[in-house]
Amino acid sequence: MSKQSPAPPSRAGADEQSSTGVIDPPKDIDKKKLARERDQAKERQKDRLGGLEQKQLIDLYRQMILIRRFEEKAAEVYVAGKIGGFCHLYIGQEAVAVGSISAIRKDDYVLGSYREHGQALAKGMSARSIMAELYGKATGCSKGKGGSMHMFDKELNFLGGHAIVGGQIPLATGTAFASKYQDTDRVTLCFFGEAAVNQGAFHESLNMAQLWKLPCIYICENNQYGMGTSVDRAMSLRDIAQKSCAYEIASEFVDGMDVLAIREATLRAVERGRKEYLPTLLEIRTYRFMGHSMSDPGKYRTRAEIEKYQERDPIKLFAASLIEKHITDEATLEKLDKEVREEVEDAVRFAEESPLPAPEELYTDVYSNPIETGQSRTIR
Amino acid sequence: MGEEVAEYDGAYKVTRGLLHEFGNKRVIDTPITELGFAGLGVGAAMAGLRPIVEFMTFNFSILATDQIINSAAKMLYMSGGQFNIPIVFRGPGGSALQVSSQHSQALESWYAYFPGLKVVMPSTPADAKGLLKSSIRDDDPVIFIEQERMYGLKGEVPDDPDFTIPLGVADIKREGTDCTIVARSLMVPLALEAAAKLQEQGVSCEVIDPRTIRPLDIDTIIESVKKTNRVVLAEESHPICGVNAEISHEIMERAFDYLDAPVKRVSGADVPMPYAKNLEQLAVPDLEKIIAAVREVAYLD
Numbered sequence: 001m002s003k004q005s006p007a008p009p010s011r012a013g014a015d016e017q018s019s020t021g022v023i024d025p026p027k028d029i030d031k032k033k034l035a036r037e038r039d040q041a042k043e044r045q046k047d048r049l050g051g052l053e054q055k056q057l058i059d060l061y062r063q064m065i066l067i068r069r070f071e072e073k074a075a076e077v078y079v080a081g082k083i084g085g086f087c088h089l090y091i092g093q094e095a096v097a098v099g100s101i102s103a104i105r106k107d108d109y110v111l112g113s114y115r116e117h118g119q120a121l122a123k124g125m126s127a128r129s130i131m132a133e134l135y136g137k138a139t140g141c142s143k144g145k146g147g148s149m150h151m152f153d154k155e156l157n158f159l160g161g162h163a164i165v166g167g168q169i170p171l172a173t174g175t176a177f178a179s180k181y182q183d184t185d186r187v188t189l190c191f192f193g194e195a196a197v198n199q200g201a202f203h204e205s206l207n208m209a210q211l212w213k214l215p216c217i218y219i220c221e222n223n224q225y226g227m228g229t230s231v232d233r234a235m236s237l238r239d240i241a242q243k244s245c246a247y248e249i250a251s252e253f254v255d256g257m258d259v260l261a262i263r264e265a266t267l268r269a270v271e272r273g274r275k276e277y278l279p280t281l282l283e284i285r286t287y288r289f290m291g292h293s294m295s296d297p298g299k300y301r302t303r304a305e306i307e308k309y310q311e312r313d314p315i316k317l318f319a320a321s322l323i324e325k326h327i328t329d330e331a332t333l334e335k336l337d338k339e340v341r342e343e344v345e346d347a348v349r350f351a352e353e354s355p356l357p358a359p360e361e362l363y364t365d366v367y368s369n370p371i372e373t374g375q376s377r378t379i380r
Numbered sequence: 381m382g383e384e385v386a387e388y389d390g391a392y393k394v395t396r397g398l399l400h401e402f403g404n405k406r407v408i409d410t411p412i413t414e415l416g417f418a419g420l421g422v423g424a425a426m427a428g429l430r431p432i433v434e435f436m437t438f439n440f441s442i443l444a445t446d447q448i449i450n451s452a453a454k455m456l457y458m459s460g461g462q463f464n465i466p467i468v469f470r471g472p473g474g475s476a477l478q479v480s481s482q483h484s485q486a487l488e489s490w491y492a493y494f495p496g497l498k499v500v501m502p503s504t505p506a507d508a509k510g511l512l513k514s515s516i517r518d519d520d521p522v523i524f525i526e527q528e529r530m531y532g533l534k535g536e537v538p539d540d541p542d543f544t545i546p547l548g549v550a551d552i553k554r555e556g557t558d559c560t561i562v563a564r565s566l567m568v569p570l571a572l573e574a575a576a577k578l579q580e581q582g583v584s585c586e587v588i589d590p591r592t593i594r595p596l597d598i599d600t601i602i603e604s605v606k607k608t609n610r611v612v613l614a615e616e617s618h619p620i621c622g623v624n625a626e627i628s629h630e631i632m633e634r635a636f637d638y639l640d641a642p643v644k645r646v647s648g649a650d651v652p653m654p655y656a657k658n659l660e661q662l663a664v665p666d667l668e669k670i671i672a673a674v675r676e677v678a679y680l681d
Contacts, residue, residue, distance in 0.1 A: 111423075141460065142459050145460050146459060146460060150459065152459035153462070154459075154462040160458075163450075164446055167419070167446060167447070167450055167451060170416050170417075170419020170420050170447060171422055171426065171447075174420040174422060174427065175423045175427040177423070177424050178428060178429045182429075200415060200416075201415050201416060201419060201446075204415055204416025204417075207416070208411065208413065208416055208420060365459075365460065366496055367456070367498075367520045368456055369518060369520060371546075371547055371548035371595050373595040373596060373597045373598065374598035374599035374630075374634075375594075375596040375597075376595040
């Protein structure tokens with residue numbers, strides 16, 4: 001843990017205006033201003049570096065670059081027709097999954113949305129099992145029966161992968177309920193986007209969590225767009241952290257491009273969950289560099305806006321911080337990148353060579369204890 | 381867990397005494413938040429608990445259907461067999477007395493539609509005990525639909541704390557030779573009464589209660605139809621896309637050559653439930669309708 005007192009939670013970017021969602025002609029970006037803001041963010045991050053050992057910091061970097069390369073590869077093989085259906089990429093948001101999951105234990109629960117490859121990797125699932133699942137192969141984590149939106153790993157306590165917006169929020173509230181019921185100090189992290197905040201399930205869950213004191217950490221990844229709808233076209237009150245007052249729930253706003261800020265905010269929430277069973281709402285302002293999914297033409301954002309956030313790429317930012325503080329150097333990071341690319345290539349090879357599920361698998365896992373009757377026997 | 385299940389002793393007193401016996405850790409009053417607490421139950425089941433979630437009536441379960449259908453029913457399959465959901469969603473369904481359209485719905489055919497769910501409907505006190513125990517011990521999501529108008533029924537119930545009735549097994553509630561009546565829930569006592577009246581008229585009816593709607597014990601029904609060659613299907617729910625439509629198809633497909641008359645359905649009226657007493661009585665099948673249906677398939681009139 002940090003020897004100095006932790007930096008106060010950053011509200012960086014909280015008051016920025018996001019675009020109107022109307023197609024604007026590309027505006028000139030004030031490169032100098034962007035560079036200044038990026039340097040300020042880097043300085044804030046460098047202040048946090050003292051809290052962790054070199055090995056841990058490099059590992060955080062590795063996890064982020066693994067997600068980045070994995071998602072880039074997923075985009076590539078999707079276009080090549082190897083992945084069917086939907087593929088929602090996490091590029092740009094890596095710091096959120098890595099920072100927050102680094103703050104929990106293996107026996108803590110994680111639930112996410114359909115944009116969950118990043119969380120799955122951060123929780124420790126192998127690139128192989130996720131890639132094979134994307135390919136719909138029998139060796140995938142869900143035996144090929146879930147796909148991109150339904151990654152699960154019981155042993156690692158990664159509870160999916162849910163495709164209905166906000167569907168995971170009551171589920172996560174339930175796993176937190178169970179942890180407390182079973183007299184453990186396990187916590188649950190629940191990831192969802194800012195658009196999910198408009199679903200009734202969000203409000204119902206936060207109410208119960210605070211009312212009954214359930215150790216659930218609600219992580220809102222505010223990437224400012226619900227598919228093609230910007231947050232100011234969808235929400236009357238856009239300050240999501242502020243919505244916490246409706247539930248008397250603890251909340252924080254976090255800069256989603258700073259992996260260490262996220263880690264620290266999560267650690268505070270985890271402490272609150274383990275010691276007091278209280279829930280927390282974290283609003284983490286981030287950005288996705290690719291579209292909503294692979295089929296998104298992306299007409300609702302300007303190139304200028306995307307470039308603005310790419311200036312604050314969480315991976316580049318972290319690399320710069322680590323190098324400037326002499327925690328590592330370019331050569332080491334390049335070597336890491338090469339390793340990670342090889343890991344992803346291996347995952348693709350594994351997926352390519354794996355078999356499809358056997359036809360009989362169509363009818364397995366519908367019931368845990370199937371009851372044979374005349375109807376169930378002959379409905380095939 | 382459910383609304384008013386603890387301190388109020390249950391809206392229909394089904395959970396009376398449970399708070400006192402098991403304490404407030406196990407018996408929990410929820411806010412009015414069906415989608416939330418249904419999902420909470422499913423999540424808790426993923427983490428190893430075996431929740432029983434009460435809907436004050438199944439009409440309110442409609443708010444929770446996203447979690448019942450998209451989470452509970454599908455979790456095992458889409459996780460490749462990793463997470464089963466041993467949850468019971470229970471409560472009264474179907475008509476009550478003059479509670480109007482939003483409080484009178486019979487939704488079993490809705491839930492029976494989904495692979496991954498099991499749907500159970502008791503019609504006697506003993507069946508209620510045996511089936512509920514089996515449902516709780518079952519490792520999959522069970523939709524357990526009781527009937528408010530039957531809560532007052534009295535009957536012999538075995539004392540054995542391990543008395544269970546297996547799911548997927550129909551019950552022949554009355555044996556007969558001339559016509560099969562398949563009835564569930566509210567229609568079972570009515571069918572038995574109709575059978576008694578018909579006996580006086582010289583018609584011997586066999587009354588079958590499926591008890592489990594999904595998976596359905598169609599074999600027992602087919603055995604009966606092969607014997608009697610005529611069948612009437614009674615339900616209080618709407619006819620269109622209902623459970624009896626499903627049973628009718630199964631009978632047609634499996635026992636076509638054994639039928640001496642087309643399969644006859646007696647269902648609730650295809651209207652939202654009205655409030656006025658006389659209109660409500662017209663909307664729910666009564667004794668006369670069942671008797672008339674049997675006489676029709678027997679070509680007696």
